[in-house]
Amino acid sequence: MIEATPLPGVFQITPPRHGDARGFFSESWNAKTLRNAGLELPAFVQDNHSMSVDAGTVRGLHYQSPPHAQGKLVRCGRGSIFDVAVDVRKGSPTYGKWFGTELSYENGRQLWVPVGFLHGFATLEPESEIIYKCTDHYAPECDGAVRWDSVGIDWPMGDLEPILSEKDRAAIPFAEFETPFNYED
Numbered sequence: 001m002i003e004a005t006p007l008p009g010v011f012q013i014t015p016p017r018h019g020d021a022r023g024f025f026s027e028s029w030n031a032k033t034l035r036n037a038g039l040e041l042p043a044f045v046q047d048n049h050s051m052s053v054d055a056g057t058v059r060g061l062h063y064q065s066p067p068h069a070q071g072k073l074v075r076c077g078r079g080s081i082f083d084v085a086v087d088v089r090k091g092s093p094t095y096g097k098w099f100g101t102e103l104s105y106e107n108g109r110q111l112w113v114p115v116g117f118l119h120g121f122a123t124l125e126p127e128s129e130i131i132y133k134c135t136d137h138y139a140p141e142c143d144g145a146v147r148w149d150s151v152g153i154d155w156p157m158g159d160l161e162p163i164l165s166e167k168d169r170a171a172i173p174f175a176e177f178e179t180p181f182n183y184e185d
């Protein structure tokens with residue numbers, strides 16, 4: 001159900017699915033179940049849902065700086081994505097290191113991305129949807145972006161042409177990024 005990753009603090013979570021002749025039921029998030037499994041997540045205050053029409057859509061690498069930094073619990077409701085977290089906590093032993101994993105409707109896997117990490121994803125199928133819980137509200141004045149292709153992430157895009165927003169096309173390279181996050185926070 002809960003798997004550690006090479007980035008301390010980032011976890012993969014796969015809630016059980018109860019199948020029957022109609023399909024399945026799953027508690028996609030249950031604070032008590034996670035607490036009993038040893039994972040205490042901060043409170044969530046906002047749910048987001050985005051749909052990307054084409055495979056190869058890249059959203060990220062994004063963050064919100066303090067005082068509205070966000071932890072995110074990400075899942076894929078339709079299709080599949082390659083979801084990535086990058087450690088950007090000054091002083092962290094894994095600073096600049098990334099972890100990526102496939103989240104899909106099929107595998108039901110989720111990724112917990114704590115405060116202090118960049119988050120981004122690439123869609124692997126058309127009309128892929130992500131649904132994610134955030135630990136702080138949207139604060140455009142705190143919104144930041146780092147170029148998706150400037151961290152050395154091994155995106156599984158194959159020959160897909162990346163589709164980016166204007167904001168993401170104009171994002172700064174990681175080498176110029178000054179993180180607002182500290183490891184001991």
Ligand SMILES: Cc1cn([C@H]2C[C@H](O)[C@@H](COP(=O)(O)OP(=O)(O)O[C@H]3O[C@H](C)C(=O)[C@H](O)[C@H]3O)O2)c(=O)[nH]c1=O
Pocket residue numbers: 048050059060062063072119120121137138165167
């Ligand atoms: C994030 C956000 C956006 N918006 C509005 C602002 C724009 O008018 C529109 C699209 O925003 P944006 O292009 O920033 O959306 P994404 O590129 O999907 O950004 C998100 O994608 C990456 C992967 C993330 O982890 C963040 O949650 C977030 O940065 O939605 C809102 O109204 N509320 C929000 O919380």
